[in-house]
Amino acid sequence: MVLFYSERRSSRLDYICNQILGRVIGYEYRMTDNENELLSFDGPSICYAKDYKGKGLHIVPCGLLFEETLTPQRLEVSEWQSMPIFYRTEGTDIPFDIFAASFYLITRYEEYLDADPDKHGRFKAENSLAYQNGFLERPLVDEWALALRSVMQSKYGVEPGNAPSFRFEPTIDVDHAFAFRHKGPIVNGKKILEALLDKDFKRVGNILKVLFRLKRDPFFNFEKLCEIHAPFGRDAHLFFHCGGRGKYDKRTFFPSWRYFLAKRKSDRFITAGLHPSYRAASTPWLFRLERNVMACAVKHSVDSCRFHYLKCTFPDSYDMLAQAGFKDDWSMIYSNDPGFRASTSFPFYFYNLKKEKAYALLIHPTAVMDKTLHSNKGMSVDEAYDYIMALAQKVEAVNGHFVTLFHNDHLTDAFEEWRGWEPLYRRIINHFPVETSHRGVLPSP
Numbered sequence: 279m280v281l282f283y284s285e286r287r288s289s290r291l292d293y294i295c296n297q298i299l300g301r302v303i304g305y306e307y308r309m310t311d312n313e314n315e316l317l318s319f320d321g322p323s324i325c326y327a328k329d330y331k332g333k334g335l336h337i338v339p340c341g342l343l344f345e346e347t348l349t350p351q352r353l354e355v356s357e358w359q360s361m362p363i364f365y366r367t368e369g370t371d372i373p374f375d376i377f378a379a380s381f382y383l384i385t386r387y388e389e390y391l392d393a394d395p396d397k398h399g400r401f402k403a404e405n406s407l408a409y410q411n412g413f414l415e416r417p418l419v420d421e422w423a424l425a426l427r428s429v430m431q432s433k434y435g436v437e438p439g440n441a442p443s444f445r446f447e448p449t450i451d452v453d454h455a456f457a458f459r460h461k462g463p464i465v466n467g468k469k470i471l472e473a474l475l476d477k478d479f480k481r482v483g484n485i486l487k488v489l490f491r492l493k494r495d496p497f498f499n500f501e502k503l504c505e506i507h508a509p510f511g512r513d514a515h516l517f518f519h520c521g522g523r524g525k526y527d528k529r530t531f532f533p534s535w536r537y538f539l540a541k542r543k544s545d546r547f548i549t550a551g552l553h554p555s556y557r558a559a560s561t562p563w564l565f566r567l568e569r570n571v572m573a574c575a576v577k578h579s580v581d582s583c584r585f586h587y588l589k590c591t592f593p594d595s596y597d598m599l600a601q602a603g604f605k606d607d608w609s610m611i612y613s614n615d616p617g618f619r620a621s622t623s624f625p626f627y628f629y630n631l632k633k634e635k636a637y638a639l640l641i642h643p644t645a646v647m648d649k650t651l652h653s654n655k656g657m658s659v660d661e662a663y664d665y666i667m668a669l670a671q672k673v674e675a676v677n678g679h680f681v682t683l684f685h686n687d688h689l690t691d692a693f694e695e696w697r698g699w700e701p702l703y704r705r706i707i708n709h710f711p712v713e714t715s716h717r718g719v720l721p722s723p
Contacts, residue, residue, distance in 0.1 A: 283310055421676060452553060453586070459489065500540045512548055611646075
C-alpha cells in the first residue's frame with residue numbers, strides 16, 4: 279500500500295492518481311490530506327506538497343491540479359532521464375510535477391483551447407505539444423510512470439501489486455461494405471467507363487461479375503475478417519458505418535439486407551461497434567438514429583464507438599457519448615500522423631475539463647492507422663510493417679495497450695493501390711500471441 283499525501287484534494291488530483299498510480303503502475307494506494315497520517319505511516323509514501331514534510335517521495339505541485347478553470351499554459355519543455363518533461367520544479371525526488379503534466383496530456387487540455395482546427399473541425403497534430411517537441415511517437419506519460427515506479431522501488435523497495443501487462447487490440451473500420459453492389463447505375467457506369475478508357479478489360483470483367491452475382495464484392499469480406507481475428511475473439515473490434523450517403527461517407531445508394539445481417543453475424547465472433555456517419559458526429563438526433571440501426575442489427579445495445587474521419591472534438595463529442603451511456607471510444611488518434619495523441623497507450627476515462635468531472639467512458643488510444651502510413655506517409659508494405667513493429671515495441675516496453683486501426687476495404691488485393699496490405703495485416707496479427715489481446719476490467723473513474 280502506498281500513501282499519497284497532498285495538502286489539498288481535488289477531482290483533478292483524484293483522477294490522475296487513479297490513472298497513473300492505479301492503472302499504469304498498478305499500485306494499491308490511499309490518499310490523505312492529513313499530515314499526521316503521513317508522518318505516522320509506516321510504509322512507502324508520496325509527499326505531494328510545496329514544502330517537504332520530512333517523509334515520503336517529494337514532488338512539488340505546480341498548481342494545475344488545484345485549479346477549476348481552463349487557462350492557456352506557458353510550457354517550457356526540458357529533459358530528465360532522456361525524457362521530455364515540463365512543469366519543472368527543483369530540489370525534489372522527481373524534478374517536475376509528473377501528475378500535472380500527465381493530466382495536461384491525458385485530458386487533452388490543449389484541445390479545449392485550440393482555435394485552429396482543420397477543415398473537418400479536428401485538432402491538428404502539428405498544433406500539439408507532443409508534435410512540436412518530438413514525442414508524439416512515444417507513450418511519454420507511461421514512460422514517466424515507469425520512472426516514478428523506479429524511484430519508488432529504489433527508495434522503498436515497493437513493487438506494484440497489480441502490475442499491468444502488454445495488450446494487443448486489433449480494430450477494423452468498415453467505411454465501405456461494397457465496392458460495386460448497391461452503388462447505382464451512374465456510379466458503376468462511371469467505373470466501367472474509366473476502366474474501358476484505361477483498356478483495363480480485366481477490371482471491367484470483375485465489375486460485371488460482381489454486379490451479376492457471379493463473384494463476391496471485394497469489400498464484402500466480413501467472413502474473412504472474422505476468420506483472421508478468430509484467435510482474438512471479442513477482443514477484436516469491427517466498427518460498422520450505419521449512416522447514409524454523403525460527401526465524406528461515400529456509402530451505397532440503396533440499403534442492403536446482406537450488410538445488415540453481416541453486422542449481426544460478425545458480432546457473434548468479434549465485438550461490433552458503431553462507426554457513425556460524418557454528419558452524425560455533430561448531429562445528436564442522427565447519431566441516436568444510427569445507433570438504433572446498429573443495435574437493431576446486432577440485437578443488443580451498442581456502447582462502443584469510433585467516429586468516422588476521427589471527427590471528434592473536446593469536450594462535445596465525448597460528452598455526447600457519455601450522456602448516451604457509451605462505455606468505450608476508440609477515436610483517440612490523429613488522422614494524418616501516427617503515434618500517441620494523449621501521450622499514453624493505456625485506456626483512460628474521459629475527464630470533462632469544462633464540468634470538472636470524470637465519466638465512465640473509457641477512451642482507448644489508437645497508435646497507428648493503415649491509411650496514415652500508406653496515403654499520408656507514403657510507406658511501402660515493408661516500411662509500414664517495420665514502423666508498426668517499432669511502435670509496438672515502445673508499447674511493450676511500458677506494458678501498455680497497442681491498438682491498430684485498419685479498414686476492411688484496404689484488406690483486399692482486388693485493387694492495385696492496397697495490394698499487399700492484407701498479407702501485411704495477417705503478418706501483424708500472427709506476430710502477437712493470442713493472450714496479449716485479453717484486457718482486464720478497469721476500475722471506475
